[in-house]
Amino acid sequence: MAPLTSLLLATLLSSASANTVQWGISRNSEVQAQQLARRSLEIQRRGLGLEARADTVAVTLLNAVQAGLYAANISVGTPPQSLQVQIDTGSSDLWIPSSTLSVCEDTRDGGCQGGTFDSSKSSTFDDVERNGFNISYVDGTGVSGDYFQDTLTVGGSTVKQLEMGLATEGTIGVGIMGIGYNTTEANVDTGNGTEYANLPQALQNAGLINANAYSLWLDDLQASTGSVLFGGIDTKKFTGDLISVQIYPTIEGGQNIFASFSVAFTSLSATSSSGTDQLTPAGYATAAILDSGTTITLLPDDIAQQVFQELGAEVSQELGATVVPCALADKNGTLNYGFGGVGGPVISVAVSQLVLPLSLPNGQVPTYSNGDQACSLGIQAAGNLPVLFGDTFLRSAYVVYDLDNNRIALAQTDFNATDSNIVAFESGGAAIPSATSAPNEAAVTQTASGIPKIGVTATATGNGGAATFNPTATGLSAAGGFTGTSTSTSSSKKGAGAAGAQPFQWSAVVVGGITLLGMGLGGEIFAVL
Known part of the structure; x- marks a missing residue:
């Protein structure tokens, strides 16, 4: 199947100010059609250039063409394991694919080139709810697995014991960074749990940002840069x-x-x-x-x-x-x-x-x-x-x-x-x-x-x-x-x-x-x- 719109991927290449977290955007146009069919991402790896300051957290994004997904580089665990996850204001859970996720083995469509997480290699991994994570999307795709807590680094800032989903089964080969209201977290939607502090709330709770708020600047269709900024606004972007x-x-x-x-x-x-x-x-x-x-x-x-x-x-x-x-x-x-x-x-x-x-x-x-x-x-x-x-x-x-x-x-x-x-x-x-x-x-x-x-x-x-x-x-x-x-x-x-x-x-x-x-x-x- 052929992709219709642009696939947008992310990298951490950030500049930051007090109490904000920011991502920026660039473009890469070489993505295979089959990867969209299975929600897998063809990822161009980029280097990291991080700077963290109090009151804001800033992260730069990489933008690739063909499927319309914005994502960011993160690292999870101790020692850190690098992954790329899609930013989504329409959901609330941050989840990542497990190294055992079967869709990652399908190399015909690129597998999980956004990276996978091996929980056995993280000394700070804590499985808090086995089989408790289950999320599906309007397009019929979905994943399930465990809720866990571990250390997350994004935009040069680190949050310890952040609760996330670990996908062990499902049809999506790239993780999702849901940054919407906590009320739409998967365990709340399914009636199997209660709200927890997702990423924006956890950044505020950790004192990395002052408010549960962020701003989004995607730039134009042909842009090479853009940003999402946690905890603040950028008055030069509008x-x-x-x-x-x-x-x-x-x-x-x-x-x-x-x-x-x-x-x-x-x-x-x-x-x-x-x-x-x-x-x-x-x-x-x-x-x-x-x-x-x-x-x-x-x-x-x-x-x-x-x-x-x-x-x-x-x-x-x-x-x-x-x-x-x-x-x-x-x-x-x-x-x-x-x-x-x-x-x-x-x-x-x-x-x-x-x-x-x-x-x-x-x-x-x-x-x-x-x-x-x-x-x-x-x-x-x-x-x-x-x-x-x-x-x-x-x-x-x-x-x-x-x-x-x-x-x-x-x-x-x-x-x-x-x-x-x-x-x-x-x-x-x-x-x-x-x-x-x-x-x-x-x-x-x-x-x-x-x-x-x-x-x-x-x-x-x-x-x-x-x-x-x-x-x-x-x-x-x-x-x-x-x-x-x-x-x-x-x-x-x-x-x-x-x-x-x-x-x-x-x-x-x-x-x-x-x-x-x-x-x-x-x-x-x-x-x-």
Whole structure:
């Protein structure tokens, strides 16, 4: 199977300031398609350059292309064993693959090249709950094993007796660093245990950071550097105002639980050289989750179809993707997302940041019948899944996650910024540094569960049929089917756009009514759209 979006891996190459932990990002494009199928990572090893200071912890990330996963280098145990783990704000457990995990033996797909952990070689290993760890993800993958405690070093800072999961069985070959709310830890979700201090909380408990908070700067699609910073913000990594909005709890079993980073998504417009189209009506508000463990963005079905019409995108059930000409990446224009109501943060995402590589099972790039190459759009309709803002949105936003105060602050990211000015949180409960609160916060209700998820992607199958995991809404036609685009007066129905609205000029790259042609396995030619 061929990967759809970028695979992002990490290395510790950090700069730090008082009471923060930071990761940075770089890009590597050589990843094999089969590795995505089994959630294994092709890892390019990098050297370590660490500097730790009080009040913050900073770590640099390595970014590799093809599957949309951000990860970091860590070391576990005594003496330390090096591993790479994916950073995921949509789950809460830090778990690592055991050296006995069977998927690591499958060298055809690279095995567990992010490293494995041999508990017998660590003098500080403590197995605290045998067979107590069991986690599954929306894409059908999962692992199980033990909860254990051991020494963890990340970003030049060390936490002793950190509780983690050790995967001894399962289908994922790279560990996950879940940094969400403790309420979604696997033992809590399964009803088999109670909350424990996961990594952000443990960093605070150890006095390495002042607050259970961190900021995320992923930089642009082609970036070589970026960061996640525990315990502080970097004022040189964003432009304009940093504005905070409320995180809303999830209603589960009649109770309000902070289980995911749900905020009020309140507006969307599209801007190009031809003007601006408003895609949501006045007073619009719906719950949306900010999740770095999701590679794409999932919008409400009716809003997604308006976006598809604006960009000239077509939904392909055969490829399991929303397809656009690759030439769309050369067009100017933005999608502008608003949060928290009037006066809240607005993040503009350039259309060039939404065009992602698309491959067939044999590695070939699908083409339109006129010879133009086809790419994937990093937006899909949510269907029955929660509305999610994944990496195709987060790259354009500087995001501060304040778990102590249940607030998220957003600002426009400063792509390829080279300067740094790290400001630590003063204490747990203190306001987000340099941030103001949205003045007219819209209330929303979140009923979606906090089920962990990683790498929500779509990839073509061996015979050109359904995608391995396709979050596209059921019943959408291949052409999208939306008849209007701008000045929408209602977002509750498909096709609610005003008559006469015209797509933006960037959609002129689409050759109307053509058929995508591609080569399937064994040389079979099939029509895609």
